[in-house]
Amino acid sequence: MTSPAIRYPRPLRPGDRIGVTSPSAGVVGAGAERIEFCVEWLRGRGYDVVVGACMDGSGLTSAPADVRAAELTRMLADPGIACVIPPWGGETAIDLVDLLDYDLLAGCEPTWLVGFSDLSTVLLPVTTRLGWATVHGDNLADTPYDAPEGLLHWLDLVGGAGPFVQRDSGLVADWWRFEEDTRATTWKHVGTGGWELRGGGTLDVTGRLVGGCVETVGPLAGTPYGDVRTWAERFDEPTIVYVEACESDAVDICRHLHAMRLAGWFDRTAAVLVGSTRAPDHPDLTQRGAVEDALGRLDLPVVWDLEIGHVPPHLPLVNGALARVVVDGDRHEITQTLA
The missing domain is CATH 3.50.30.60 (LD-carboxypeptidase A C-terminal domain-like)
Incomplete structure (x- = not known):
């Protein structure tokens, strides 16, 4: 029986839309080429990928904190977006945790939020304040990497019903x-x-x-x-x-x-x-x-x-x-x- 204290987004399926935004660091140079490849990799597996405006890698963060928070809130609240993922982490996502519109999101169906490193800063309040399950897993830049024997890809977790068994990969x-x-x-x-x-x-x-x-x-x-x-x-x-x-x-x-x-x-x-x-x-x-x-x-x-x-x-x-x-x-x- 599902705990009333946690809400799980619906399983992600090919054809669903994935939103890409940078709550922390944006992309530039060879990193931008990598992210472009990763977006196409997801599209090649049947996902509809939309890239947000907060992606600029010329500074410490991709945009001012209020702009990044607004874009992330919009994507998480959009019923047409089933999953949100950043290109990678960064340094100061802590500057937007109190700018997310938790009241708005509390009335929405949960959306998968996936990533690690500086995105942990956002995953934590989305889970503890909203009660949404979130995924500590690959950022977009890592998503095309194959999961070795024993481990699962994050797409397996958000796309299935479970239980999900993983073992020490060695x-x-x-x-x-x-x-x-x-x-x-x-x-x-x-x-x-x-x-x-x-x-x-x-x-x-x-x-x-x-x-x-x-x-x-x-x-x-x-x-x-x-x-x-x-x-x-x-x-x-x-x-x-x-x-x-x-x-x-x-x-x-x-x-x-x-x-x-x-x-x-x-x-x-x-x-x-x-x-x-x-x-x-x-x-x-x-x-x-x-x-x-x-x-x-x-x-x-x-x-x-x-x-x-x-x-x-x-x-x-x-x-x-x-x-x-x-x-x-x-x-x-x-x-x-x-x-």
């Missing part, structure tokens, strides 16, 4: 630079890896998914746009919080995680999922040490090195979905149910 990858190949569809393999349960043993937990990029959702903790504690109280189930670091050193990540803890993010949490990262350590603190320092006193299960962030490939997660996470020997698995 792959550590990287992006092809746009200057190398603007039409890449296969990840650059750079190594192997795997999920790891802190302290060993086994894990089998169920909860509602919520999370994002630590550098972008951390500053929302304790505000009306990142009130995970109040959101979590609406559910009978605990939460499963996922976090990933982009580029900040371990001390900054530690500070953000403490702020999230103090704001109640982990009060109802059954487990924490931590994405692989290439973010730097501090001379006196590692990235894992940052998580331990902030969350160790909570005695929560922690699963390290999931494919959920700035080290591809990408394991898409649906904010608000009911998820079961199992780590038991060679079984590393997450099942998401849109219920």
